[in-house]
Amino acid sequence: MTKLQVAVDLLTTADALALLHKVAPHVDIIELGTPLIKSAGLSAISAIKAAHPDKEVFADLKTADAGFLEADIAFSAGADLVTVLGVAGDATIKGAVEAGVKHGKKVVCDLIGVENRVERAREVSKLGVAFVEIHAGLDEQAQPGYSIQALLDDGREAGVPFSVAGGVKVDTIKAVQEAGADVAVAGGAIYSAEDPGAAAKALKDALAA
Ligand SMILES: O=C([C@H](O)CO)[C@H](O)[C@H](O)COP(=O)(O)O
Numbered sequence: 001m002t003k004l005q006v007a008v009d010l011l012t013t014a015d016a017l018a019l020l021h022k023v024a025p026h027v028d029i030i031e032l033g034t035p036l037i038k039s040a041g042l043s044a045i046s047a048i049k050a051a052h053p054d055k056e057v058f059a060d061l062k063t064a065d066a067g068f069l070e071a072d073i074a075f076s077a078g079a080d081l082v083t084v085l086g087v088a089g090d091a092t093i094k095g096a097v098e099a100g101v102k103h104g105k106k107v108v109c110d111l112i113g114v115e116n117r118v119e120r121a122r123e124v125s126k127l128g129v130a131f132v133e134i135h136a137g138l139d140e141q142a143q144p145g146y147s148i149q150a151l152l153d154d155g156r157e158a159g160v161p162f163s164v165a166g167g168v169k170v171d172t173i174k175a176v177q178e179a180g181a182d183v184a185v186a187g188g189a190i191y192s193a194e195d196p197g198a199a200a201k202a203l204k205d206a207l208a209a
Pocket of ligand 1: 033137166189
């Protein structure tokens with residue numbers, strides 16, 4: 001079953017906790033978005049894990065260097081998964097994976113900005129990441145030519161465990177599942193909804209249908 005991950009791209013721990021109070025019952029993984037971690041710091045990870053110990057907490061670090069160090073501090077703060085960038089060097093990815101082994105936690109490789117996602121997905125999977133995130137970031141989504149279908153096609157072709165992030169909505173989440181994604185990530189479709197709890201439930205229900 002494809003898991004549902006909520007990406008919390010808010011800027012304070014208080015706002016994130018208030019959103020998660022409504023949304024958490026309907027999701028499997030809670031992502032602290034990069035802007036939240038940069039704004040609130042690692043203490044946001046600890047606060048959210050303490051409030052939702054039954055959920056997997058995903059710290060979207062988007063690490064580009066110092067792979068072991070950045071992953072290590074996030075795992076120590078309570079993260080269950082962290083991201084490292086696919087555009088980073090292999091040594092950085094291996095370092096993050098080493099920290100994952102130390103803590104018994106997982107590393108996800110975010111392919112944002114990678115030119116050949118299929119090739120890089122296969123390469124980094126051999127370095128020990130749990131899965132790759134086929135991702136069109138918020139800025140890329142705003143460009144002409146953005147299409148979620150391109151993400152799904154690459155995920156399917158790569159043939160390795162993957163998540164999809166970048167504009168996933170209630171009318172596209174089933175296609176994400178059918179492409180074989182292990183995790184569907186939804187940010188704006190939940191936190192910008194008038195009723196975020198109902199939006200998260202609708203996404204979860206679509207996956208179960
Ligand atoms: O990872 C993300 C982005 O880089 C900002 O942190 C988003 O959380 C991810 O793209 C999912 O968000 P939506 O595209 O709004 O669903």
